[in-house]
Amino acid sequence: MDRVTATTGVRAVARILARADGRGGTALPVLESDGPLALRRTRGSGAEARVMLVGAMSGPLGGDRFAVEAEAAQGARLRVGSAAATLALPGQAGGAARYDVRLAAADGAELHWLPEQLISVAGSCLSVTTRVDLAATARLVLREEQVLGRTGEPPGRLTSRLTVRVAGRAVLDQELACGPGAPGGWDGPAVLAGHRAVGQLVVARPEFAAEPVAARMLGEGAAVVPLAGPAALVTAVAPDALRLRRLLDEALASLD
Template identity: 60%
Template sequence: MSSGAQLAATGSPFAPAAGIEETCGHPDGVRATARIRATYNGRVTTLPQLRSDGPFHLRRMRTSGKTARVGIIGAMSAPLGGDRLALDITAEDRAELDVTTAAATLALRGPTTAPATYDVRLTAGEHARLRWLPQPLISAADSNLQQTYTVSLAATSRLLLREEQILGRANEKPGHLVSRIRVHRAGRPLLDQHTAYGDPAPGWDGPAVLDGHRAVGQLLVVDPELDVSRAPILLREATEDGCAVLAPLAGGPALLATAVAPTSSALRELLDEALRHALGE
C-alpha cells in the first residue's frame, strides 16, 4: 500500500536562519510549528510527541519492524506569503523514524507579497535512523518562499533526506524559491548548500544551472557504514530526461546526489537511481 493510501485511511540545537524574524512578521501570515519526537523503548520506536499545528496534520502510519512512521497531511493551503511554518522532527538515541507527506506542498502568493518561510529541523541521536521523504515542493507563479533545512546528527546516526522542487505548474513561470540545507554531524559542518530559483535570482535558468529543466532535487545519505571511497558518478549524461551527479562529501561518511529533470517523475527516477548507487545495489 502506498504512503498516500495509508494516510487517507524536542527542539533543535540550531536557531532559525538569520533574517527569519524580520521577514516573516507580517500580521496576515500563519505561524505554526508541528513537532514529532520518536524514542526507542528497547523493542520498538514510539512517538511520545506528535503535535499538529496550522497546516500540518500529523498521522501515525502502519509501522514496519521497530520503525515508527508518520505522515503529514495538509490541513489548509500553505505556505502563502507572510506565513512562518516549521517542522521540528527528532529521532532520539536508537530510534528509527520515517516521515513523509500525503501530497505535494504548493507555495502560493497569498494576500501579501512578503516571503513565506518553511523551516524543517531534523535531529538524530546516537545509533538513530531518520528518513525524511516528502512529496515535491511546487513553486507556483508569484510565490515567494524561503525554505531551510537544519540538520543535527550524532556521530553514529543515519539520515536519508530527499528534496524535490518543481518550478512552476503547467505552462506557468515559477515563483521565487530560496532553499538552504545546513547539516552538522557530531558538531562539525557536513554540508551548507544554498540555491535560488525564479526571478530575481540571476542565471537560475541558464545552461550552467538548470538548462531549461523545471524539476530539481537533492538526495543526502549519511551512514557510518557507507562506502565513500569512490569518485563522483554522473547519471544519464546528455539525455533529455535530465541528469544527476552522486558525490561523496568531505566532512563524513555521506553521499550527495543532485539532479535536474524536465518533469517530477523523471526527477524521482533519477534520485531513486542515485540511491541505489549510494547503497551499492
C-alpha cells in the same frame, strides 16, 4: 503546536520526537500538530515508526511561517513523509513565506525525511531552510525536490538552503535561488539548464567514513559526490517531477 493568524499570515510549528521503546520498536512520545501542519502516525515496518505530514490547509501563502521539527533519539528509527505535494502560493498578506525544517538524529538512530515535491507557483515567494544535525553513528536519508511552476506557468521566487552537520562538523551548506529576482544565471547551463525540476538526496551512513562514495555521474542529469564526512550528496535536474523522482530513486538504490 503554535498557530497564530494575523495580517502577517499563519505561523505554525509541528514537532516529532521518536524514541526506542525498549521492545525493539520506536515510540512517538511527541507528535504535535494542528492547522496547516497535520501529523498522522501510519503503520510502520519492523522497528520503524512512520509519520505522514498531511496538508490540512493550502499553503504556505505569502507571509506564512511554517516549521517542522523531527528528532530521532538514540536507537530510534523514524520515517517522515507527506501525503501530497506542497504548493507555495501567493497570499493576500503579501511578502515572502518561510518554511523551516529542523532534523536531528542521535547515535544509533535512523531518520528518513522523504516529503513530496515542493511546487513554486507563479507569483509566490518562499524561503525554505533545512538544517540537519547528526551524531557520528546516526543514519540519514533526506530527499528534497523542487518543481518550478505548474504546467504552462512560470515559477515563483524560491530560495532553498540545506545544511548538514555530523558530530558538530558541517559537511554540507548549499543554497539555490530560482525565479523572478534571483541572481542571474540560475536557469543557465551551469545551474538548471532550462530544467523545471531540481532535487537533492543526502545519505549518511557510518560505513561511509571508512569507504567513501566515489564521485560519478548517475545517468543523464544526476551525479553523486562524497561529502567531508560519512555522507554522500546526489543532485539531479529533470524536465518534470516524475523523471526527477525516478532519478533520485535510482540514485538511492545505487548507494545500497
